[in-house]
Structures are given as C-alpha cells and as structure tokens.
Amino acid sequence: MEYKISNRLRMGAIIMMVLGLIGVVYGFIDSHSVTEANISEILASEHHDHGDAHATDMHTSGHTNEEHGETVAHTDEHHNDEAHGGLTHHEEHALHQIHNRPYAALYVGAFFFFMIALGVLAFYAIQYAAQAGWSPVLFRVMEGITSYVLPGGLIVLAIAFAADSHLFVWLKEGVTEVGHENYDKLVAGKSGWLNKTGFFIRGLIFLGGWSLYRHFSRKFSIAQDSASDNRNFKKNFRISAAFLVFYIYTESMMAWDWVMSVDPHWFSTLFGWYVFASMFVSGITVIAMITIYLKSKGLLEFVNDSHIHDLAKFMFGISIFWTYLWFSQFMLIWYSNIPEEVTYFVTRIEHYKLPFFGMLAMNFVFPLLLLMNSDYKRINWFVIMTGIVILCGHYLDVFNWIMPATVVGRWFIGMPEIGAILLFGGLFLLIVFTALGKASLFAKGNPFMKESEHFHY
Amino acid sequence: MEASKVIHAIYTDDDVLMSAVKKVKAQKHHIEEIYTPFPVHGLDKAMGLAPTRIAITSFLYGCVGLTVAIVMMNFIMIKDWPQDIGGKPSFSYLENMPAFVPIMFELTVFFAAHLMVITFYLRSRMWPFKKAENPDPRTTDDHFLMEVAIHNNESELTSLLKDTGAVEINIVDKDEDAH
Numbered sequence: 288m289e290y291k292i293s294n295r296l297r298m299g300a301i302i303m304m305v306l307g308l309i310g311v312v313y314g315f316i317d318s319h320s321v322t323e324a325n326i327s328e329i330l331a332s333e334h335h336d337h338g339d340a341h342a343t344d345m346h347t348s349g350h351t352n353e354e355h356g357e358t359v360a361h362t363d364e365h366h367n368d369e370a371h372g373g374l375t376h377h378e379e380h381a382l383h384q385i386h387n388r389p390y391a392a393l394y395v396g397a398f399f400f401f402m403i404a405l406g407v408l409a410f411y412a413i414q415y416a417a418q419a420g421w422s423p424v425l426f427r428v429m430e431g432i433t434s435y436v437l438p439g440g441l442i443v444l445a446i447a448f449a450a451d452s453h454l455f456v457w458l459k460e461g462v463t464e465v466g467h468e469n470y471d472k473l474v475a476g477k478s479g480w481l482n483k484t485g486f487f488i489r490g491l492i493f494l495g496g497w498s499l500y501r502h503f504s505r506k507f508s509i510a511q512d513s514a515s516d517n518r519n520f521k522k523n524f525r526i527s528a529a530f531l532v533f534y535i536y537t538e539s540m541m542a543w544d545w546v547m548s549v550d551p552h553w554f555s556t557l558f559g560w561y562v563f564a565s566m567f568v569s570g571i572t573v574i575a576m577i578t579i580y581l582k583s584k585g586l587l588e589f590v591n592d593s594h595i596h597d598l599a600k601f602m603f604g605i606s607i608f609w610t611y612l613w614f615s616q617f618m619l620i621w622y623s624n625i626p627e628e629v630t631y632f633v634t635r636i637e638h639y640k641l642p643f644f645g646m647l648a649m650n651f652v653f654p655l656l657l658l659m660n661s662d663y664k665r666i667n668w669f670v671i672m673t674g675i676v677i678l679c680g681h682y683l684d685v686f687n688w689i690m691p692a693t694v695v696g697r698w699f700i701g702m703p704e705i706g707a708i709l710l711f712g713g714l715f716l717l718i719v720f721t722a723l724g725k726a727s728l729f730a731k732g733n734p735f736m737k738e739s740e741h742f743h744y
Numbered sequence: 745m746e747a748s749k750v751i752h753a754i755y756t757d758d759d760v761l762m763s764a765v766k767k768v769k770a771q772k773h774h775i776e777e778i779y780t781p782f783p784v785h786g787l788d789k790a791m792g793l794a795p796t797r798i799a800i801t802s803f804l805y806g807c808v809g810l811t812v813a814i815v816m817m818n819f820i821m822i823k824d825w826p827q828d829i830g831g832k833p834s835f836s837y838l839e840n841m842p843a844f845v846p847i848m849f850e851l852t853v854f855f856a857a858h859l860m861v862i863t864f865y866l867r868s869r870m871w872p873f874k875k876a877e878n879p880d881p882r883t884t885d886d887h888f889l890m891e892v893a894i895h896n897n898e899s900e901l902t903s904l905l906k907d908t909g910a911v912e913i914n915i916v917d918k919d920e921d922a923h
Contacts, residue, residue, distance in 0.1 A: 618842045624831070659803070 290586050290728055292720040300720075303713030310706015314389035317702070321385045326378050384697040390450035391693040396707025397446050398545065399569075399685045400715040401439030402562075406570025407432040408501055409534055409563075410601075415504070415527035421597055423739040424589050426508060426730045427723070428578050432570070433501050434722035435715055440494040442711070443545065444487065454693055457481045457551045474551050481551060486544055493537040500530040511732035520734055538563055549692040553631045557616055562688075564609040568650075569681045571601045572674040577719070579667045586728055592665040593744040599664035602677060603654055610651040635687060638696045642683045649680030682708070750776060750918050751901055752879060753910035755888040758784045764890065764908035765790045771904060776891040779883035798867075802860040809855025813848040879916070 321329055374382070411429040414422045452458040456474070461467030463475040474481065504523055511519035539559030547558050555561075575598040581587045620628050635643045653676050663669045690698045730736065755761040761784065768775060775791055818837045821844075826834040833839040865871065883889045890910075892901060898915065905913055 614842075614845065618845065621842050661799075 289724075290581065290584075291724045292717075296720055297717065300713040300717040303709045303716070307706045307708070307710025307713060310702045311389065311393060311710055312706075314392060314703025314706060318385050318389050321382065323374060323382065326374065326382045326385075330378060330381055380695075381697070384694045387453045387693040388697065389703045390446070390453040391689050392703035393707045393710075394443070394446050394450060394454055395682075395685050395689050395704065396711045397439065397443045398689075399682050399708075400435065400711040401443050402566040402681075402685070403569045403573050403715070404433055404435035404439050404719075405497065405538070406563075406566035406568070407574055408436055408497060408570075409531070409538075409567060410570055410574065411504070412500070412527040412530045412534065415523050416531055418524065418735065420735050420738040421594065421742040423730055423733040423735045424587070424594060424742075425574060425578060425598075426733065427726060427728045428581065428587075429574055430505050430508060430726070431719050431723035432573060432577065433505075435718050436501055437494065437498040438718060439711075439715070440490075440497070442714075444490045444494070447490070447545070448487065454689070455481075455486075455548055455551070456692075457548065458483060477551060480543075481548055486548075489540060489544060493541050496530075496533050496537060500526060500533075504530075508730055508733075509726055512727065512730060514732055517734050519732070535563075538566075546688050549689055550631060553628060555616055555620075555628070555631075557612060561609075561612040561616055564605060564612050565681050565684050568602060568605040568609050569678060571598060571605060572677045574598060575602060575670055576674045577723075579671055581723075581728065583667070589729060589740045591742070593742050595667065595670060596661070596664045596744050597742075599658055599670050599673075602670070602673065603658035603664070606650055606654040606658075606677060610647070613647070613650075631691075634691045634695065639687055639691055639698065642698075643687055646680045646683040646687065649676050650684065653677075653680075748918055749894040749898075750916055751892045751894055751898075751905060752912075752914040752916055753890045753892065753905040753908070754880065754882070754912040754914075755890070755909065756886065756911055757909075758888060760909040761888045761890070762786065762790055764905070764910065767908050768890070768892065768904065773892055773901065773904075776893050778891070779879065779889040781884050781886060781888070784888075798860060798864060801863050802856045805859035805863075806852045806856035808859075809852040810848055812855065813844070813851040817844045817847065 407429050411426070411433060413419075414426070414429075447454060452460070456462070457471075457477070459469050461469040462471050463478045464470055465475075503526055507519040507523045507526075511517075511523070542559040542562035543554075546562055547554065575595065578587060578590055578598065579595065582590050617632060620632055654673050657669065657673045658664055686698075686700075686704075733739075753764070755764060758780070761778070761780070765775065765778070765787065769790070769792065778787065778791065780787070814837070821840065822834055822837050828834065832843060837844075878884065879891070880887065880889055890905070892905070894901060894915070902913055902915075
C-alpha cells in the first residue's frame with residue numbers, strides 16, 4: 288500500500304516543467320519582438336503572405352474584436368482608422384492581441400490543472416457527504432490530487448495579477464473614468480464587483496475556504512486510520528456537507544471572476560454550472576487515470592473492476608451533463624439572438640470553428656459512444672483512452688473561454704500553449720505524486736472500507 | 745422432447761435457494777424454471793442464464809428515433825415549406841439544427857424506451873389477458889420454487905433436492921396447456 292514517487296516520474300515531471308518553461312519564455316520573447324515600431328510591417332507582410340482573401344479576413348476580425356473583445360465605446364464612427372499614437376486602430380488591436388497571447392496561454396494551462404484538482408475536491412466531499420460505500424478505496428488517490436488545489440489556485444491568481452489588463456480588459460487604465468479615452472460605460476457600471484482589490488480579496492477567500500476544507504479533511508482522514516472510534520469520520524462528514532454549500536456559491540463566483548470576466552460585456556446565468564461540469568468531469572477522469580496507473584503498479588489491489596466501472600460511469604454521465612449545459616447555454620443564446628449576448632458565440636464560431644465544435648465531439652460524442660457499453664467501462668485501456676480525449680477536450684473548453692476574449696483571431700496551439708501545458712502538467716504530476724507518497728494508499732480507518740473493498744457491480 | 749413429469753421443490757429462503765441451485769447445477773441436472781416472489785441477486789448467474797440483450801435493442805431503437813426526428817423535421821421545415829419563421833435560417837438542416845435538438849433528443853428517448861418495453865413484453869410473453877403461469881400461489885408471497893424435469897430418475901432427484909434444504913417436494917404432471 289505504500290507508494291513513493293519514483294525517480295523516473297520525478298525526473299519526467301521536472302523535464303516537462305523545464306521544457307514547458309522554455310516554451311513559455313519563448314512565447315513572451317516572441318510576442319514582445321512585435322512592437323509599435325514594427326507592427327505595421329508585420330501586418331503588411333501577413334497580408335502579403337496570405338494574399339488578398341486573408342487581408343479582407345483580417346479586417347473583419349478587427350471589427351469583431353472591437354465590437355465585443357475590447358470595448359463597446361468603440362462604435363463604428365471610431366472605425367475610420369484615425370491615427371492613434373502613430374498606429375491605426377487595426378494595428379493597435381493586433382498588437383494587443385499578439386502581446387496578450389503568452390499571458391492567455393499561461394492562464395489557460397494554469398486554470399486547466401487547477402480546475403482538475405478543484406473538481407476532485409468537490410467529488411471527494413460529495414462521497415463523504417453521501418456516505419458512499421463504493422469509493423473509500425479511492426479516497427487517498429483523491430486526497431493526493433486535491434493537494435494541487437492550493438498551489439494551483441495561487442498560481443492562477445498570480446498569473447491574473449501579473450497579466451492584469453492583458454487578460455482582463457476591465458483592468459485597463461481609465462476604463463471607469465468618464466472622459467478618458469478608454470472609458471467604457473458598461474464596464475464602469477460593473478466596477479462595484481469588477482475591481483482589482485475585490486477580485487483578489489474574493490480569490491483569496493475562495494481559495495482559503497477550499498484549502499482549509501482540504502487541509503482538515505485530509506487531517507481527519509489520516510487520523511481516522513489509527514483511531515479507535517469514528518469521531519474523525521463524523522467530523523469529516525460534517526465539514527464535507529458544509530464545504531459543499533460553501534463550494535457551490537464560491538465556485539459560481541469564481542467562474543464569474545476568473546473566467547467570465549475576460550468578456551466583461553457578456554454575462555450568462557448558468558456559466559458557473561457550466562464551469563463546474565467541466566471541472567467535475569476532468570477531475571473524475573483524472574481520478575480514474577491515476578487509479579488505473581497505480582493499480583497497474585500493483586499498489587491498489589483492493590481496487591477492482593467495479594470501481595473502475597463506477598468511475599467510468601461518472602465520466603460518461605458527467606460528460607453528458609457538461610454537454611447539456613453547453614447546449615443549454617448555446618441554444619438559448621442562438622435562439623433568441625440578442626445582439627449583446629450573441630457576440631460571444633459569433634466570435635467563437637467565426638474564429639474558433641474547429642476548437643469550438645471539435646471539443647463537442649471530444650467531450651460528448653466520443654465518451655458517449657465509447658463508454659455506453661457496460662463491458663467497455665471495465666477495460667482499463669479503454670477508460671484511459673477515453674480519459675485522454677476527455678482531458679484534451681476540456682483543455683480546449685478552457686481555451687475557448689479565454690482565448691476569444693484575449694487574442695481573438697490570433698490563436699494557435701503552438702509553443703506558448705504547449706509550453707504552459709507541460710509546465711503546469713509537470714508541476715501537477717510532481718505535487719500530486721509526492722502527496723500520494725505521504726500516506727498509506729489504503730484509508731484503513733474508514734468505516735465504509737470493508738463495503739468498499741467488496742464493492743461489486 | 746419435454747418431460748411429462750416435473751419435480752417442484754419449494755424453499756423458504758433465498759440463500760438456501762441459491763446454494764440449492766449451485767448443487768443441482770453441479771449434478772448436471774437441468775433446471776426448467778425458478779419462481780421467486782422478488783429478484784434474487786445473482787440467481788441468473790448461478791443458473792447459467794445468458795445475459796440479456798435488451799440494452800442493445802434499446803440502443804438500436806434510439807437510433808431509429810433519432811433518424812425519424814431528423815428525416816421528419818428536415819422534410820417539414822427545410823424541404824417541404826421552408827418559411828421564414830421569426831428569422832430562423834431554414835436554408836439547410838444544419839443551420840437550423842439547434843432548434844431541432846430538443847425534439848431529436850425526446851424522440852430518441854421515446855423510441856428507445858417504449859420499443860424496449862414492448863420488446864420486453866413480447867419476449868417475456870406478457871399481455872393484459874394472459875393466463876398466469878404460476879404453479880403455486882405462495883411463490884408470489886414468501887416461497888421459492890424450483891422446477892426440475894424428471895427423466896426416470898425420480899428417487900435420485902427427490903433425495904438430492906431434499907438434501908439441498910427444500911421444505912416441500914411435489915411431483916406433478918406437466919400441464920402443457922398452461923404455457
């Protein structure tokens with residue numbers, strides 16, 4: 288039952304982080320090589336390279352961007368390419384998008400891995416609160432994964448702090464000042480919620496609450512191993528129920544702050560749930576994948592096919608739940624077609640056709656068809672394969688939240704994006720597998736352990 | 745050829761029944777039928793019954809439902825009379841698809857569910873005026889009944905079933921009309 292992170296895994300994770308860091312640094316250097324001085328030439332050479340058709344396309348993208356990516360204050364009258372600090376509006380926007388890209392790529396990667404850990408924390412709390420009899424054998428795996436909540440969350444906040452207005456246009460100078468050239472009435476109206484101080488205070492409160500629960504739940508879980516009564520388990524049950532109430536409020540607010548506010552002109556009521564579904568399904572997928580990995584090392588003999596079957600059922604069910612929320616949000620907005628909210632999807636369909644609809648295939652059609660059969664849910668390599676597709680799909684999901692608001696048409700999954708995935712993926716593996724080695728993988732004190740060991744579906 | 749005589753062994757406990765089934769199977773006797781008042785977990789496995797394929801039929805029915813929905817709405821809304829209703833694009837099915845998804849979903853579920861239930865009724869031969877095939881009314885309350893065919897081995901079977909904990913053993917002539 289004892290696990291120690293192997294040197295190979297540790298080295299692999301560190302190599303991933305180093306390669307990732309190189310990619311990220313390259314992304315920053317590359318994007319900052321484009322400056323006010325040479326932007327005109329670069330855009331001109333782009334037009335030249337791609338021919339006339341693309342040149343027209345670039346112009347339209349400039350327009351769409353101005354309509355929703357940046358500020359509504361820029362209405363058509365501002366479009367006449369008036370000189371502005373030596374740059375035309377088109378050039379200015381292109382420059383911003385190019386500079387935003389490494390920040391956005393970093394943020395997407397960081398948020399994706401943080402979201403996995405938080406999703407697992409919610410799943411873990413639900414298992415305690417529901418007094419589930421099947422899952423206690425997986426508790427130590429889940430506790431290992433949730434050790435990334437605090438560092439991951441702090442990293443997301445740190446990137447948000449460093450990126451500032453590169454990610455969040457409502458942090459731009461003068462956005463709330465009447466008469467300033469950046470003044471934006473809509474954003475100014477929301478500044479009661481969307482202001483820098485509030486954002487970080489809220490972020491720290493959310494993160495504090497989640498990590499406190501994680502800390503105490505882990506502590507009681509370890510204490511229960513050597514206890515003679517069930518006092519620690521009962522405490523865990525109570526704090527889990529309380530945490531779930533706290534979580535569902537703060538997760539929703541976190542989704543407004545950390546994700547939805549990149550498009551401060553747009554809002555959606557079910558967005559918090561949608562973000563939740565995405566993190567929940569990625570979290571469950573990672574539980575299944577790490578469980579299968581540890582089991583293949585012979586460390587989890589007490590986990591049987593039925594446990595994998597149940598996890599795969601959750602992957603299947605929550606994938607469909609995610610699709611339900613995705614579609615509910617998309618269809619309601621598409622159907623009513625109200626200009627102020629439909630721009631969100633117009634940008635995505637116009638510039639992100641492949642990632643936007645591709646993720647639907649990866650997050651819905653693929654798990655739907657592969658995990659429907661009861662026998663397939665017990666085949667480990669099947670679960671791993673579907674899991675990889677689901678994780679890639681949900682990475683694209685995060686990509687589709689952040690990128691259209693920050694880089695608009697200038698997206699690509701290249702060095703900065705892959706670098707961020709490697710960097711935070713490596714960190715995630717390092718932290719999670721180090722935490723997995725800190726306690727026995729078998730939570731022997733849990734009163735439901737016997738039932739869980741003999742769980743059979 | 746079916747045997748004309750069968751043994752009805754009656755049990756009062758599902759655990760005893762399960763172990764009896766295993767013993768009878770181990771002796772290579774064919775169990776004709778078992779009557780229980782409620783589902784006994786694992787009984788089908790112990791009897792060696794083939795797994796049901798009803799989920800597969802349901803999946804296929806669902807595909808039929810989805811096809812019906814798509815063909816129907818493509819004909820009505822796009823091909824037959826493509827009106828402009830509130831500005832919805834009726835130029836192609838794909839362009840207007842989000843509006844059709846609720847119906848596509850519901851018809852898929854409708855076909856999958858109802859046709860599967862009807863398949864179940866047909867395969868298990870159940871209908872409103874069907875004559876009940878119950879050899880002993882107590883099996884709907886608190887008794888379990890195992891039916892084993894007799895092939896000139898009456899005494900051997902009787903003693904085997906007695907050993908397995910049967911509380912009552914009856915030898916009956918099989919009434920073919922009842923089925």
